[in-house]
Amino acid sequence: MNAKSDVIIIGGGLMGLSTALxxxxxxxxxxxxxxxxPGRHASGVNAxxxxxxxxxxxxxxxxxxxxxxxxxxxxxxxxxxxxxxxxQVRVAESDAQLQKLQARVDAVKAQGYQHEQIxxxxxxxxxxxxxxxxxxxxxxxxDDGSARPFHAATAFRHKAIALGAEIRSGVEVLAIEESNDGxxxxxxxxxxxxxxxxxxxxxxxxxxxxMLGESVPLTPKAPTLMVTERLPPFLDLTVGAEGYQLSFxxxxxxxxxxxxxxxxxxxxxxxxSVIDFATLKTSAQTVTRFFPHMAQVRIVRSWAGIxxxxxDNIPVIGKSAKAAGIFHAFGFSAHGFxxxxxxxxxxxxxxxxxxxxxxxxxxxxxxxxxxxx
Amino acid sequence: MPVFRRLExxxxxxxxxxxxxxxxxxxxxxxVAAALLAAxxxxxxxxxxxxxxxxxxxxxxxxxxxxxxxDGIPNRQSCQxxxxxxxxxxxxxxxxxxxx
Amino acid sequence: xxxxxxxxxxxxPSGLAAATTAANAGIECLLIDEQANPGGQIYRAVGTIPExxxxxxxxxxxxxxxxVDQFNQSSASYLPxxxxxxxxxxxxxxxxxxGQASLIxxxxxxxxxxxxxxxxxxxxxxxxxxxxxxxxxxxLKSSGLVPAQGVVLAGxxxxxxxxxxxxxxAGVKIHxxxxxxxxxxxxxxxPHLPGALLAxxxxxxxxxxxxxxxxxxxxxxxxxxEFHAVGGDLLEAVEFTHRGGRKRIDTHLLLSHxxxxxxxxxxxxxxxxxxxxxxQLCWRPVADKWGNSSVDGIAIVGDGSGIGGAxxxxxxxxxxxxxxxxxxxxxxxxxxxDAAREDQGWMRDDLRVRPFLEARFHPPAELLSAxxxxxxxxxxxxxxxxxxxxxxxxxxxxxxxxxxLTRCGMGPCQGRQCDNAVSQIVxxxxxxxxxxxxxxxxxxxxxxLTIEQLAALDEGADPK
Ligand SMILES: Cc1cc2nc3c(=O)[nH]c(=O)nc-3n(C[C@H](O)[C@H](O)[C@H](O)COP(=O)(O)OP(=O)(O)OC[C@H]3O[C@@H](n4cnc5c(N)ncnc54)[C@H](O)[C@@H]3O)c2cc1C
Ligand SMILES: Cc1cc2nc3c(=O)[nH]c(=O)nc-3n(C[C@H](O)[C@H](O)[C@H](O)COP(=O)(O)OP(=O)(O)OC[C@H]3O[C@@H](n4cnc5c(N)ncnc54)[C@H](O)[C@@H]3O)c2cc1C
Ligand code: FES
Numbered sequence: 001m002n003a004k005s006d007v008i009i010i011g012g013g014l015m016g017l018s019t020a021l022x023x024x025x026x027x028x029x030x031x032x033x034x035x036x037x038p039g040r041h042a043s044g045v046n047a048x049x050x051x052x053x054x055x056x057x058x059x060x061x062x063x064x065x066x067x068x069x070x071x072x073x074x075x076x077x078x079x080x081x082x083x084x085x086x087x088q089v090r091v092a093e094s095d096a097q098l099q100k101l102q103a104r105v106d107a108v109k110a111q112g113y114q115h116e117q118i119x120x121x122x123x124x125x126x127x128x129x130x131x132x133x134x135x136x137x138x139x140x141x142x143d144d145g146s147a148r149p150f151h152a153a154t155a156f157r158h159k160a161i162a163l164g165a166e167i168r169s170g171v172e173v174l175a176i177e178e179s180n181d182g183x184x185x186x187x188x189x190x191x192x193x194x195x196x197x198x199x200x201x202x203x204x205x206x207x208x209x210x211m212l213g214e215s216v217p218l219t220p221k222a223p224t225l226m227v228t229e230r231l232p233p234f235l236d237l238t239v240g241a242e243g244y245q246l247s248f249x250x251x252x253x254x255x256x257x258x259x260x261x262x263x264x265x266x267x268x269x270x271x272x273s274v275i276d277f278a279t280l281k282t283s284a285q286t287v288t289r290f291f292p293h294m295a296q297v298r299i300v301r302s303w304a305g306i307x308x309x310x311x312d313n314i315p316v317i318g319k320s321a322k323a324a325g326i327f328h329a330f331g332f333s334a335h336g337f338x339x340x341x342x343x344x345x346x347x348x349x350x351x352x353x354x355x356x357x358x359x360x361x362x363x364x365x366x367x368x369x370x371x372x373x
Numbered sequence: 374m375p376v377f378r379r380l381e382x383x384x385x386x387x388x389x390x391x392x393x394x395x396x397x398x399x400x401x402x403x404x405v406a407a408a409l410l411a412a413x414x415x416x417x418x419x420x421x422x423x424x425x426x427x428x429x430x431x432x433x434x435x436x437x438x439x440x441x442x443x444d445g446i447p448n449r450q451s452c453q454x455x456x457x458x459x460x461x462x463x464x465x466x467x468x469x470x471x472x473x
Numbered sequence: 474x475x476x477x478x479x480x481x482x483x484x485x486p487s488g489l490a491a492a493t494t495a496a497n498a499g500i501e502c503l504l505i506d507e508q509a510n511p512g513g514q515i516y517r518a519v520g521t522i523p524e525x526x527x528x529x530x531x532x533x534x535x536x537x538x539x540x541v542d543q544f545n546q547s548s549a550s551y552l553p554x555x556x557x558x559x560x561x562x563x564x565x566x567x568x569x570x571x572g573q574a575s576l577i578x579x580x581x582x583x584x585x586x587x588x589x590x591x592x593x594x595x596x597x598x599x600x601x602x603x604x605x606x607x608x609x610x611x612x613l614k615s616s617g618l619v620p621a622q623g624v625v626l627a628g629x630x631x632x633x634x635x636x637x638x639x640x641x642x643a644g645v646k647i648h649x650x651x652x653x654x655x656x657x658x659x660x661x662x663x664p665h666l667p668g669a670l671l672a673x674x675x676x677x678x679x680x681x682x683x684x685x686x687x688x689x690x691x692x693x694x695x696x697x698x699e700f701h702a703v704g705g706d707l708l709e710a711v712e713f714t715h716r717g718g719r720k721r722i723d724t725h726l727l728l729s730h731x732x733x734x735x736x737x738x739x740x741x742x743x744x745x746x747x748x749x750x751x752x753q754l755c756w757r758p759v760a761d762k763w764g765n766s767s768v769d770g771i772a773i774v775g776d777g778s779g780i781g782g783a784x785x786x787x788x789x790x791x792x793x794x795x796x797x798x799x800x801x802x803x804x805x806x807x808x809x810x811d812a813a814r815e816d817q818g819w820m821r822d823d824l825r826v827r828p829f830l831e832a833r834f835h836p837p838a839e840l841l842s843a844x845x846x847x848x849x850x851x852x853x854x855x856x857x858x859x860x861x862x863x864x865x866x867x868x869x870x871x872x873x874x875x876x877x878l879t880r881c882g883m884g885p886c887q888g889r890q891c892d893n894a895v896s897q898i899v900x901x902x903x904x905x906x907x908x909x910x911x912x913x914x915x916x917x918x919x920x921x922l923t924i925e926q927l928a929a930l931d932e933g934a935d936p937k
Contacts, residue, residue, distance in 0.1 A: 037874060044877055150877035154867075169870075229448055229885055229921065230421050253880070254421070272744060274561045275917055277576060277930060284927035295928075296446050298921035300885055376602065376726045377612065378621035380643060382523050400616060402521065407616040415707055415725075416601040422855045426706050428601035430852075432608035433514070434507070434920075435589050435736070437853060437885040448885070448921075452611075453556075455509060 005031045007351060008185060008194040010173050010208060012036075013043035014149075014337065015329045016200035017156040017167075018344025021077070024163025026352055031194070032165060033187060035172035039153030041202055043337070045305040047225055047247060047259045048149045049238060050338045052115055053088045053141045054104065056314050058362035059339070060113055065358060066342040067115075067143060076341060078162075079155035081147040084252060086236040088144035089119070089128065091135050091290065097242040101139040115141050130234050132290050139242075146238060146249060149337060156340075173201075176211050182325060196351050198327045203268070203308040205316075205330030209365065214322050216331070216368050217311050222266040222273040222304035223259065223334050224280060229298045230254030244286045256297070258287055261334055264304035273304040309333045317343060317363040319350055327351060328365055375413035388458045405451035405462055406432060406439045417441050417451065418465035441465055474933045477503045479797050480566060480579040481549075482557055482739065485513020486537070486783045487775025487790035488585030489544045494794025495583075496549035498803045503579075504549055505568060507556045511541045514587050514607075514776075515783045517614045526617055529642050533783070540787065558918035560584075562744040562768045567918065574922060575931040581770050581800055583793050584740055587786075588733035588776035591755065592890040593628075593840055594850045594858070596701040598729070602708025606636050606730035619645045625711050625724045627651035627700060629836045630732040631679055638682040641689055648724050650686070651713060652695040653731075655837045662832035669829035676826070694720070698837070702727055731836050735777045738889060741915040744768055749908035752831045753780055754841060755893060756912050762817075763796035764789060772796065781824055788820035842897035850898070851891040853884020861895060865902045871910040872896045885921060888913045 007023060009016040012034025020030040034040075050070050052063045074080050092098040101118060108116045119140045125131060127140075157167060168189070175186040182195040199208045203220035231254050238249040245260035262283045264273040280302065287294050310316065310331040320326035327350055329343050336343070342358070349356040379385075379400070386401040392412055399408035406429040409417055416426035418440055429439035432452045439451040442463040451462070481492040484506030492504040504511075512519040516537025519527075527535060544551075552570060559567030565578045590607045597603065606626060612618040613636075623646035626633050637650055669676060687693065699714040703721075710723045734755035737747060746759040746767035757779045764772035774793045775786035792813045799809040844850065846859030856879050864875045872895045875881055881895060882888030888895075896912045903910060 037870065039874075039877075150874075154869075154878060157868075227883075228924070272562075274563060275559070277559065277567055277917075277927070278932045281927055281930040281932065284924045284930075287924055288928050295925035296923050298448060298885070298923050299918060299927060300921055301883070301887060301916045302918065303916045374725075375621050377618040380526065380529075380617040380619060382525055382617055384523070402518075403616045407612055407618055410612065411616065411618055420599075420855060425599065426601050427599065427852075429604065430608060431590065431605050432611040433589065435886065435889045436592075440885070453507070 005029070005192070005194045007031070007196045007198065008033060008183070008192055009198040009200055010185075011200035011202055011205070012038035012157070012167055012169070013041055013200060013202050014039070014153055014156060014340035015202075015343050016198070017153065017160050018340045019198055019200060019329070019347040020165035020167070020344075021156055021160040021163060022344040022348035023351065024160055024165050026348060028352065029164035029166065031192065032160070032167045033171040033173055033185070033192065034167065034169050037169045038157045038167060039150055042305045042307045043153045043340070044150040045303060046149045046337045047257055048146045048152070048337060049247060049249070050083070050085070050145045050147060051088055051238065051335065052338070053139060053144055054090055054116070054240070055335070057107060057111060058314055060108065060111055061359050062339055062342050064113060064115060066339050069341040070147065070338070071143070073147070073341070077155040077159040079151070079158075081152040081155050082252070083145060083147045085143055085145035087127065087140065087142040088238040088240070089124065089138040089140050090240040090242055091124065091131065091138045092242050093135055095136055098137045101242060104139060115143060117141070127237055128235065128239060130291055130293055131239070132292055144238060146251070173208070176208055178323070196325045196327065198329070198347055198351070200329050202330060203306045205308060205328065209328065212320055212323050212326060214320060214365055216316060216365060218308045218331050220266060220268045220306055221309050222264040222306055223261045224264045224275060224302055224304045226258045226280065226283065226299050226302045228256040228258070229300050231256060231297060239290070241286070241290060245283065246286045246290065248287065248291070255300075256294070258283060260286070266304070266306065268306070271306065273306070275302050275304060307332065307334050311368070315363055316365045317346060317360050318365060321364070321366045375411070376415060377410045379411060388456055390456050390460045390462060392462045393464055399456040401456075403456050404432070405441065405443060405454045405456055405460070407452075408456050409441070409451065409462070414464070416464070419467055424467065474565070475575070475577040477501060477577065477579045478801055479503070479581045479583065480505060480577070481583045481585055482560070483513065483585035483587055483775070483777070484508065484511040484551075484553070485585060485587045485775060485786065486515065486540055487587070487777075487786035488513065488583070489540045490787045490790030491583045491585060491774060491794040491797070492549040493544045493547045494791045495797045496547040498794065498798035500797060500801055500803060502549040503552065504544070505552045505555045505557060507554065509554050511544060511551070511553070512537050516540065517611060522614065523617070526614075529639055530614065531639070556920050557739065558920040558922050560739055560743040561917075564770055569920070569922060569926065572926060573931065574926040574929065576933060581797050582772070583764070583797065584743075584771065584773040584777055585775045585790060586736050586739050586777045588780055589736040589889070591731045591734045591836070592893060593729070593731040593836065594844045594848050594891070594894050595729070595840070596845060596848050597703055597708070599849050599852055600702050600704050600708045601706070602704065602725050603702045603727045603729065606632050606728040609728040610636050610639070613639060613643070619643045620726050622646070622725055623648045624726045624728055625649050625651065625722055626728050626730070627653065627697070627711065628730040629654045630730050630834045631830065632733070633730050634679055634682045634686070636728070637686055637691065641686060641691070647686070647691045648722055649692040649694060651697040651700065651711070652693065653697045653700060653837060653840065654834055656696045658833050658835055661835070662829050665829035665832055669826040675830070731840070732834055733776065733780055734893065735779060737777070738887070738915050738919045740766065740773055740777065741912075742917055742919050743771055745771060745773065747912070750779060752828070754836065754897075756896075764793035765796070770800070781827060784823045785820050788816040788823070791816045792820070841894060842901040844894065844898075850894050851881040851884065853886050853890070854880045856881040858898060861898050862902060865899055870899070870903060872899050872913050873911070875899060876913060882913050887915070887919065
């Protein structure tokens with residue numbers, strides 16, 4: 001097999017699929033090479049949180065733009081991806097914590113954004129009636145929510161295909177090399193070549209950056225989620241808590257998803273993770289602290305997904321600093337699901353227009369390279 | 374009419390339990406699911422999705438059809454729990470329907 | 474973390490034999506079982522059952538007492554009423570006992586968790602009044618409960634006959650026995666007959682049961698197809714095709730059975746490699762002749778490693794017990810080989826009947842891989858076969874993708890009831906004869922654990 005195309009995307013997670021979709025909207029038929037199946041890794045197994053709240057300041061323009069897309073996601077992918085936007089709170093137990101959250105709101109406002117606000121305890125208990133007593137208030141965004149990740153990945157895939165993208169499962173890229181007229185990709189299914197290559201290989205992305213001489217400190221880790229049996233509806237919002245690793249929400253099917261970036265032990269080579277129940281014990285304690293009525297509820301399953309983390313917990317997005325025709329988007333540090341529709345658009349603009357209107361300087365791959373900056 | 378009956382055996386010891394608030398007898402050592410069937414009940418819960426009635430299916434802990442409320446705690450596997458004197462058992466009828 | 478030399482999981486014939494053998498070789502050994510008493514599936518309640526009921530169950534059942542006595546006399550310790558909810562490749566185990574969850578670990582682990590009945594989705598199988606034949610047998614063994622107004626027994630496999638025979642002696646009215654094994658099975662089984670004759674007692678037993686049942690006037694229907702359980706909210710009747718005609722039998726109780734398969738949730742959760750067994754139509758762990766799985770220090774014996782029956786399970790348990798003694802430095806290889814030789818011979822003899830039984834009781838392929846569209850496959854989430862096929866044809870090419878998309882297998886039973894059917898439906902739709910599309914990935918806890926129990930988890934933190 002030796003196929004030549006305009007754009008090859010490595011990785012059939014949401015970043016790759018979204019990029020293919022946005023390219024398709026502009027008439028470019030990209031080829032996505034995915035070593036497993038689309039959505040097999042982080043994109044299909046994440047918590048589906050659509051959170052703008054409490055993000056790194058640098059991510060705010062992107063997250064706000066992404067939120068606009070999620071609101072009308074059907075327009076992009078012909079499917080509602082089970083999006084529910086009932087809001088998210090980050091609870092404070094003490095006045096000191098609330099002050100810290102207030103400072104956060106001020107910083108966000110200083111950037112010209114209004115989506116985060118402080119609510120008092122009365123409003124908080126109206127929104128989250130089953131929350132344990134004694135909380136003093138919360139950081140709140142009424143427009144946050146969640147979607148079903150595997151449904152979203154499926155919808156993005158179908159739409160990308162409808163717009164002309166070709167998605168190849170079971171194709172593992174082994175090496176990337178410059179050739180006369182672009183790039184040559186060695187795979188387990190033969191050689192592919194293209195003028196442009198997009199590196200959306202998630203937790204595996206650094207190996208391609210390294211092949212191009214711009215290795216970055218990406219660490220693969222395995223955040224864990226737990227899901228409970230179905231419960232009668234008791235919670236509309238997603239709940240986090242200042243000072244705790246907690247992400248807590250009830251899905252429309254009644255199950256409760258409990259996250260908070262508690263890590264499993266990861267064997268990256270074999271792509272196997274071992275759930276660490278001693279760590280999840282802390283997670284369960286946090287849940288019973290904030291929602292005592294959950295004590296007798298059964299955990300039905302736990303799982304971990306493999307995600308790439310950067311030291312500063314914000315991604316790498318942009319052109320390669322070393323090689324023309326290469327683009328990166330990885331290292332989303334466990335909060336890339338929400339960003340995926342906008343990241344695909346940004347990459348399509350970089351490829352086709354050479355620039356984007358969104359401020360992506362903070363995500364430059366060179367930021368880890370002290371000698372160059 | 375009950376679907377199951379007890380074999381007549383010597384030295385049966387009985388314990389008193391309550392099913393949906395009604396006092397009844399079960400045999401010492403019975404699983405809760407067996408006690409429900411022996412009491413003539415044909416279903417123990419309704420499916421939270423369609424509302425259809427369900428009853429114990431495997432009796433060995435693998436199907437999770439036998440979920441009932443035991444002493445105030447819902448969703449317990451009744452085929453894996455042994456009856457105790459004074460145990461309060463409730464069938465889970467009509468709870469939590471209408472999920473997507 | 475509390476650490477043992479050897480932990481055996483499961484107190485059926487294989488687990489009891491393994492623990493007894495290892496303990497007698499001087500190994501510190503703990504046996505964990507979720508039942509209240511030792512005996513496992515076949516010898517369930519063997520130590521506590523009233524004499525009168527025991528005699529109903531036949532002499533095979535009573536053999537279990539001897540095994541239990543030998544285990545009780547050994548130095549092995551025993552945790553009954555203890556459920557295992559996790560096992561990982563590092564040999565860490567999560568247990569739940571009297572509501573207390575704890576983590577313990579071992580240098581070596583023997584999984585002896587046995588079999589479960591093969592779940593086969595057929596129209597109406599979720600109706601109250603439909604149970605498995607194993608369930609009927611458990612009600613008999615543990616509670617002395619038998620059908621009050623008659624019963625229909627339907628499906629494939631020796632357990633149907635055994636249970637019918639046990640019911641006959643208990644004075645139960647049997648409306649009919651419906652045999653769904655394809656008529657070609659007899660011919661496919663014949664070539665295996667010579668081998669099986671070495672274990673002829675099995676075959677004779679089956680023939681004797683059948684003869685006694687027929688003499689008592691029980692109706693047999695063979696070659697039954699298009700089998701439906703029908704009713705509104707409760708089972709009212711069964712309907713089926715027999716010799717080209719549609720038949721109906723009114724009944725309030727149907728006990729169905731389609732053979733037994735390894736309960737592989739635990740071995741899959743631990744990360745052991747599994748393959749599709751085309752003869753037994755199920756996933757089975759890959760194990761060598763000593764029971765060693767692909768994961769270092771974890772062995773699997775008995776019906777949990779592939780269906781071989783209680784006698785083979787007992788020998789396999791002893792063999793794994795000797796292997797544990799070798800691995801833990803109590804025997805060298807030669808001592809182990811010598812010690813295990815007799816059991817290996819007996820086990821080989823006993824297993825000779827299997828190819829015959831597997832061919833004779835091979836369930837019809839369509840029943841497993843081609844249920845009608847409207848048949849519920851996932852009982853917990855109520856996902857029907859049509860929805861599964863739609864997902865496959867929308868490009869979801871393995872059981873896990875179908876699961877993610879449809880929630881099939883995500884309910885409280887964690888896929889135990891639908892895994893086999895979904896893998897086979899996927900394979901059939903994709904023309905994947907080798908079953909490379911695989912089964913569900915199994916995630917802990919494999920038995921539900923409450924949030925409070927996890928919050929109070931005893932990790933037995935090392936004092937250091
Ligand atoms: C448990 C968990 C919970 C999360 N919760 C949230 C949340 O609530 N909200 C949120 O916004 N984000 C969340 N995230 C983060 C989010 O899932 C990720 O940031 C996002 O999915 C990243 O998408 P991706 O396409 O970059 O990566 P992936 O989905 O991992 O895709 C990368 C793909 O590249 C493929 N690949 C790798 N190497 C090669 C190769 N050599 N050849 C071919 N293909 C290759 C992989 O197989 C993989 O499919 C969570 C993550 C995890 C793990
Ligand atoms: C329902 C049923 C009825 C059967 N009836 C007969 C019969 O009448 N005659 C006959 O010859 N054969 C019968 N068989 C087959 C027979 O059970 C097996 O051949 C034999 O028992 C295999 O022994 P074993 O030691 O491998 O497993 P088993 O005897 O099944 O023992 C496994 C043990 O492991 C325990 N266990 C499983 N999972 C866990 C867990 N997560 N935590 C803690 N403990 C666990 C179980 O409680 C059980 O005690 C039956 C099988 C089934 C499934
Ligand atoms: S009846 Fe199947 S789990 Fe209880």
